[in-house]
Amino acid sequence: MxxxxxxxxxxxxxxxxxxxxxxxxxxxxxxxxxxxxTTFSPLDVFTLDRSLFATVITTLVTFIVFIKQYSIIDECK
Incomplete structure (x- = not known):
């Protein structure tokens, strides 16, 4: 390369x-x-490349939206 x-x-x-x-x-x-x-290997445990990084960020954003929606529903009760 x-x-x-x-x-x-x-x-x-x-x-x-x-x-x-x-x-x-x-x-x-x-x-x-x-x-x-571009790759990143923290402590040589695993390799973090662009696709894995995008998946992790997408999952975190989805989780945060999910938690926020449930907190809004709990406030309405």
Missing amino acids: EETHVLLNKVTYHLTPIGCPVMFELDIFHKQVILCK
């Missing part, structure tokens, strides 16, 4: 003329390579 990143840097910024449609496509691909690589 690191080799792909280096090659994309060279092609994108040194070999392609500015404003060329290929430049825009390479730039988009370069950003995807950079962004999809």
Whole structure:
């Protein structure tokens, strides 16, 4: 993956003329390579990548909304 990143840097910024449609496509691909690589491994117990992080955040938000709705219902009684 690191080799792909280096090659994309060279092609994108040194070999392609500015404003060329290929430049825009390479730039988009370069950003995807950079962004999809993100992982986090707390204490090397498990790997937290983007999809797991999004799932955890979604679950927490759903749980908070659920608890808030029940607290509103309890206040009305």
